[in-house]
Amino acid sequence: MKVRVLGILSLLVVIIVVTVSSVILTSASRELTQELQINRVAALNRFAQLASDAAEDNDTTQLQREMDRYSELYGEGILIRLQGRIIHSGGLSEDHPDVGNALNRASLNLSDTTLNPVRAFGTGGDTISRSFGTASQVLGEVVMEVNLDAARQKLRERWIAVVLAAVALGALLLLAAARITAWVLRPVHRLSRAVHELETTGKTGQLPEAGPPELRELSRSFTAMAGTVTDSMESQRRLIADTSHQLRNPVGALRLRIDLLQLELKSEPEKAAAAGVVAELERVEEMLDGVLKLATAEHRAFEGAARADQAEHQRHAVIDPFPILQGEVERAAPAARNAGSQLSLEGPAPGNQIACDPDELAHMVGELLTNAIKYAPGAHITVATLQTQGGTAVVISDDGPGLPAEQLAASTSRFWRAPQHSKIPGNGLGMTIVERLAQANRGRLVLEPHKPHGLTARLEFAKPEEDMHA
Incomplete structure (x- = not known):
């Protein structure tokens, strides 16, 4: 924006400076022409007399x-035709085309004492002429070279003086334009x-009141x-977190009461009904737990974005992700066996390091493994790390049914579940939590679909050195 504004102002400055310079130089040319004309016409009249x-x-x-003295002094020729005789000085002769035309006009009693405007880079001279004699008779003609x-x-x-002054004025105006543009646009950049x-963070600091009055008022607003x-936004986050946390107590008390009630139930239908209530309670507890995790993940994502934007944050520890992946694979192995799935972890690749919180990486990998086991039973699930163009990625892929392309974009929305x-x-919060935690760690x-079928989830992280200097 600054370049565009300065470009327009620079064009205006150039137009103004060129226009003013042209007016001054035109006036100077006219002034010198008039001065020279007055002097030479006076000399012409004198020689006519x-x-x-x-x-x-x-x-x-x-x-x-x-005539000789004048030509020697000014270097200009004079030619006078007097009663059929030609008197000349300074090498001016009637063979010159301009002189011949001037003599013809003067013989008709037509004086020509107007000089063409002086041009700074012109060449050649000019001539002026007049006749002399009585009121009824032309006695002769005088032609003077100028x-x-x-x-x-x-x-x-x-x-040269005007050009130097124009350059100085243009530089001064451009400097003033740059200062004024910076003064005007600085609040705009701060606002942007x-x-x-x-x-990105849901919060911002107080803008300084600077610049023109309109922008100061805009900054205050x-x-x-x-x-x-x-x-x-902070109140909403706290409300969600506090509500989820506070609901745990009545839900826990309700579970305890149902457990005590189950001890008193005798018939199978009553026990089946109580089991259904317990299942719904477990679903509610899972939902509350997911909402709390999401609130924490979103808070971390906002904090991470704020730190990245301000470039004043404490750097993430640079870690080798393989031990964390190994621990999560071992933790998920029993669930995979129960689902008939096969878990495999590819060996550590040298140099694969990421800047990430270890606990949050474990949380993200655990969520992705849980999803793969839950929604792709009997599939082959692979966990690996690989080098990407920009850094390192943790990849969890399976050869299960996967998701259609139109559902992939919606899969990280809150509470979204595939039909x-x-x-x-499930509660539809797992992928959302993983996405927010990845953002919190600047990943x-x-x-994307896994060929020939299945789903691939990649956690992409920039190179640690890029993260350090971002």
Whole structure:
């Protein structure tokens, strides 16, 4: 944004500087032309008077002397046609096309005393002419050569001065534009970062009130709004966590009462009904446990995003994931055997290290293994680590039925369950928890089909050195 604004301002500065410079240089050219014209017309009139006097006296000696002196002083030629005679000085002759045209106009009593505008990088000279005589008779014509080199040199000097002044003015205006742009856009950049921080972490710091009055008011309004949003989100998280935690006590008391009630039941239908109530209680307990885990995972994800955004967080420990994977595979082995599944762990690969909290990695791998055993009974489940282009991935894959492509995107939504798995116990929070914990450790969860059939879950982590310097 700053580049675009500075580009527009720079274009305006260039237009202003060029326009002002052009006006100044045009005025300078006009001024030098008028000054030169006034001086040369005065000289032209003087020689016309001298020629008129010489015609009356019939003596051109004094006239020739004055003409020679003028040509020697100014380097400009003069040609006078007087009663059929040609008197000239400075090498000016009537063979010159301009001189011939000037003589013809003057013979018709048409004076031409206007000079063409002086150009800084032009060449050649100019001529002026007039006739002299009485009111009823033209006695002769005077043609004067005008050397424009001195005027051009003055104009070039002014050009250099104007160009230098224009460059200095342009640099000053560009510097002022850059300062003003930075002053105006600095609050906008802060606001943009604050919006990103609020989006990723759910909270943001107070924006400093700087810049134009409108942006200061916007900063105050955003800070107030962000505080309200942060408080609201935090209250919602606490409400969910506190409610889930507080519900454990009445649910536990209810389980105890049902257990005591079961001791008093005699008939099989009564015992079956009590068993159904216990199953529902277990489902509620599982749901509450999942909600608590999700609240914790989301809190960790928000904290991780805030730390990553502020670049002031304590770095995650760099660990070898293989021992953790080995422990989770051993822990899940009995459940896999009961489901008829085969668990295999590929050997450790050298150099496969990740920056992750060990307990949270164990939690994520445990959830993914539980899902694979639960929803792909009898499948072959493989756990491995592999190098990726950006770091290291922990991969859990199975050759079970998998999920259709349209269901993969929804599989990390809260409480989402595939329709074909509706009869399998679960709360639909496992994948959501794994995704949030991966975000908390600056990784990501990727779900994709396993060929020829099945599901692959990848926990991708950046290289530890990239994480350290992110």
